[in-house]
Amino acid sequence: MQLTRRDFNRLAAASAAFSAVPRIVAQSTPAPSQKKTRYAAVGLGLISVQHFMPACRQSSMSEITGLVSGHPDKARRLAAEYNVPADSIYTYENYDEMRNNPNIDAVYIGLPNGMHAEYTIRAAKAGKHVLCEKPMTTSVADAEAMIAACKQADRKLMIAYRCQLEATILKARDLVQTGALGKIQGAQGAFGFNAQPGIWRLDRKLAGGGPLMDVGIYPLNTTRFLFGEEPGDIKANSSVIDHDGRFDQVEENLAWIMKFPSGITASYNTTYGAQMPGFLRIFGSKGILTLEPAFGYEGTHLVARINGPSRGQPGTTIDMPSPDKDPIEFVHEADYFANCIQNNLPVGPSGEEGLRDTRIMMDIYRASGRT
């Protein structure tokens, strides 16, 4: 049974109404005594070591019980820190032997984008559930193969769309979906940063693309999530301005527009050539909603201005800083998936959700003249 966005919206809305924190997790009530979901962290880069793994340490539902790395020293050091036994440390070569390890339920894929598909598929074949970082992967074919592999192995697949579990973004969706903002007419989003030379994100094979796949995906996914609609009329421009070697393989700048079936016209910017703080603004016939900062780890901020009941009458302002700072957002992410696994619940930010974004990003590249 495929879970539709509508189903997920209903589930999440119900959970949000039930209890504010932890939000999504509240869709069921796990007994405090139940066993934790045991993750192996695959790839020991920044996002694993500084975000996901410390989050698991703070969680009552998730823990780190395995490590996968090409750097034995780093793995040993982190194994000591997280009490991971030596026989639960894997390399990329003996990764598949994880199938014989009953102390690992799931993997967290924190690898460069171009490796997501292979290590998701191998994990599913080894009988593990997969929480895979965004972007899901670098091609539509890969995304489809990842979904098929998890389905065949009867394992759950979640794409780490952290923002879909974030309190201000759930509030934004609530304001959109309940009609508090009236009919949504337009949206503007942005996210980017000035990339340092030499990072893997500039390598086409590892990254799949430039800032669109890395950070442009945030406003793209979030608008789809808020509106509950799938966009079309995708048009895009890209450019490289800095011919300093950074952008020999991926785009530096990209602007694109999409139109949603209800008529919402949305525009977006992303870049690897300038600071571009996360920004999202939604224009409704009854009010405006701004998320700024919108997508970062270090807290978001929602301000919604709802018009008064008629012209000239005072309106309402909702000012909501995100209640949670890093790493709590990652605790929610780990625990949301743990809850799905433990209670056999459908996953909201599913592989299908990642596939949809992958298709759209490929359409954006095609529309911009990059392939």
Place this chain on the structure above:
Amino acid sequence: MQLTRRDFNRLAAASAAFSAVPRIVAQSTPAPSQKKTRYAAVGLGLISVQHFMPACRQSSMSEITGLVSGHPDKARRLAAEYNVPADSIYTYENYDEMRNNPNIDAVYIGLPNGMHAEYTIRAAKAGKHVLCEKPMTTSVADAEAMIAACKQADRKLMIAYRCQLEATILKARDLVQTGALGKIQGAQGAFGFNAQPGIWRLDRKLAGGGPLMDVGIYPLNTTRFLFGEEPGDIKANSSVIDHDGRFDQVEENLAWIMKFPSGITASYNTTYGAQMPGFLRIFGSKGILTLEPAFGYEGTHLVARINGPSRGQPGTTIDMPSPDKDPIEFVHEADYFANCIQNNLPVGPSGEEGLRDTRIMMDIYRASGRT
């Protein structure tokens, strides 16, 4: 001799360096005793009566000496208020007789867009200089005819791009053009409002188009002005969401993207279906500039955050509310043109400038599937 944007940039930069207020006017030093430029206000709608005419009353270089209206009562009332003699009140029928009136130097065209061309051309033929509200007109052919008529009559033509004379926007241009923001990579702009039923702006014949021509033109023109480049790769989506009769003739929503020759990727939104305060954000490799509010009569606000000299070092913030509120912006506009006339100076926001925007707006409509 055609004045290029570069020439104008140089003139304006020189004037800005010379004296902050009045900025553009300072490009020459009119003697206090010189005679004022005498305007006839054509069309006695809000923009004339509440903005341009009161501004002339505050000016030492501009004054109202004629009125053109289809409403005799309103004209008589305003004539009394502004000491306009009865023989300087015209209707749209006897408008051309203005040629025999030596007490009128120029006209200010505050009519609906679809009437700009006719009344500009007739004014030029009557020997008057023309300050025409934006958008210049509703077709490229009209814009060309307006330029030709003024050229043939040896009369000056200015399009009322008030923002090009505005202190925060001149500061923004300075930050862009001096490289203080580094290499500009991207831009996002927006401007729109929720249109009341029945206004002429919803009538295709009078308005020429919807929010793009009325308010979308602000971020369009301002980015061209800031960057000093002419955009291409124009792509657009438009929609009508509210089928309540307002949008039978013009678009309700429009999002578009353009790419400038240097590689700047820019995205824009406009609407007549929601509040959409003027907004402009420029992303440079060395800093970010935000104008918010950006284009309104009631003051603008510039905030620029310039990065520190290297990563981790403190940066600089420039926080500049516009020094002038309505109607001072209109005084600058009236006086800038008065100065051009009195001292035979080239006009920065010229007919050619208006023609360029007209071409781009027609390209945007074509790209959106509207014609």
